[in-house]
Amino acid sequence: MSRSPRPGSQPSRRRFLGMAAGVPLAAVTADLTIGAGAAHAADSAYVMGYFTESPSGLGTDYGLHLAVSTDALQWMPLNQNNPVVTPTAGAGGLRDPFIMRKQDGTFVVLATDLKGTDWSYNSQYIHVWDSTDLRSFTGYRRLKLHDMVTHSWAPEAYWDAGRGRYAILYSSVNSSGHNVIMVNYTTDFRSASAPQVFFDPGYDVIDANMTVGVNGVNYMYFKNNGQQKLVGTRSTSLDPGSFTLFGTPVSHGGTEAPTIVKSLTSNTWYMWGDTYNPNGIFYAWRTTDLAAGTWTELSQRDYTQPLSSKHNTIETITSGEYDNLVAHWGRPAWNRLKSYNFPDRYVRHAGFAGRIDPYPFDPYSDAQWKLVPGLADSSGVSFQSVNYPTRYLRHYSYQLRLDVNDGSSAFAQDATFHRTAGLADSTWASFRSHNYPTRYIRHSDYALRIDPVSTATERADATFSIVY
Structure with missing residues (x-):
């Protein structure tokens, strides 16, 4: 969630994209399982959601921002890097947005109910919007997840086919006294089941990012809040308590908010990680073998994050959706x-x-x-x-x-x-x-x-x- 380095602060995750600039959008001929669900066969581009912060606050805005890409690495902000929608209830701002395409092809947007860096603000709710095309946002509401006197940080969701419901993951301080990954189940993002502990390794963890169904294995990365590292877990089921640690943790001077995305044109996986300070720096890693759990850090020559972006989310989109987003929100008037x-x-x-x-x-x-x-x-x-x-x-x-x-x-x-x-x-x-x-x-x-x-x-x- 992008916060100062203190126990119980931060959530995040998502995927990548590349720049427009007249680059033809590559075609994809098969379904790909990525993050929250399967990419459509026609998906050939990406959309990123984020909020913004800059060192002295001149570029800070706690609304939903969007950028697009054709390669998940080079990103073009939309709407001149201004927000496309901002919460009107709760804290009046958001952090850690998450965009997911639902089973019916429309989108849902989730976000932490928090404006700024008041980590003592404990909201039992998350922000929710519906959208058919990410050009308009409807049905704004807050969804209550629990009755505990603690936060609901960095919500993400995925489709659990076995349960026939969506799972909402988020970070809260449980009776253990440290942050754990919680889960609620929902069919409509308007009401949710009672919360359960989804993952608790015995130390403070936040920012869970799920990748479902890769060769029968589900992968969840999170931030070890004490070590400031991104850590991998995996399970052949989606049951709470079934995920076990694997692989080699990664970090770049203190990293949070993992977001994993698969290339739509190769067998390459990328993981984005955010720095926990308000300076808004992303780092990226790649692997061609998700099961190995080892990652190679990319040079910043290879990727460009949207200006002032923090705690990103990435979802795949079609070339038509890409074009429609650019036409509606506009390309930047600057470089x-x-x-x-x-x-x-x-x-x-x-x-x-x-x-x-x-x-x-x-x-x-x-x-x-x-x-x-x-x-x-x-x-x-x-x-x-x-x-x-x-x-x-x-x-x-x-x-x-x-x-x-x-x-x-x-x-x-x-x-x-x-x-x-x-x-x-x-x-x-x-x-x-x-x-x-x-x-x-x-x-x-x-x-x-x-x-x-x-x-x-x-x-x-x-x-x-x-x-x-």
Whole structure:
């Protein structure tokens, strides 16, 4: 759930997606069992739900946000990264949203009833919405799960075919005195059975994420809240108390909120994990053998989380649903630029100087750019600041800085660049100066400048990914 590192704080899970940008959506020819249920044969993309937090709160919002992807790795926020729906009851905000396609093909959205970081707020309820298409949300309500004086953190659900009901997993402090994974069963997400302890290893656990029916085995990952690690369990049944530990735990400096998703085009599984601090950093791992329980961490070159996103959920969708979501909520009117050799850093302005800094930071809008036709040559590109729209990234004495467009020819040329295939990776991008065509934008000691490029290090310094 993404909270400060204290016992009894945090829940999370979901899946991945990739960027739109005109990429054709791959077709899938067979049903795939992923997370809460089976992906439709037509599913070829993904939707992610999340809330947002940023270091000083400028990007913080406790409503439901959506992003889409075609590869479960590169994500495009919808609605300009603004919320698409916000709770109106309980705490008036949400954390840890979960999106699941139900057996009838429609969606249900669940979320923790909590706004902000008041971990002493104990809600016996969770937020619930229905949606046919994730473009509108109806039937908002809160579902009561228990009568205990404790929370209901990070709800997730899956279809239990043997019981003919949905199971809702969440974290609560039971009579044991530490967080355990609880379960309630429901047919309609309007009423639920009495709670049961689903999993209790004897220590504080939160953020259970279920993957059902992979070669007859069910997998549940959770956060060991004491060790700040993601831990795997498995069972051949879905009975409470039947899951046993297996595999090798993973973490990256303290990790929570596991979300597992399978690629729709290969035998690769991805696991996302969130940091427990409010900085909003995701890490990702991959495996081609879920049964082995071992994961390899991905480079941040390989994936891009939505801006300021926390505690994600991922569900598969069809290409038509993908297109409809983009058409309804809109693509971002801005981009970010990720460094190739420092993929945790993004191009930004600070004190009106161009540089690359580690994500996340505030103001987050310092790293948002409108890529507009070049001021001196429309076949090129100029970088217009989102939060200072009269200013553009330009070079001056070979250093890049953010200056007000004075309308001069000299300014237009200094602020115009030509995109080329990435000098270090042709799938990325490099930017050649318009009026100094032997020089490219690169970083040196994290400061941006234009320089001639010849060595492998310089080529890496001059290579960037255009992301959202």
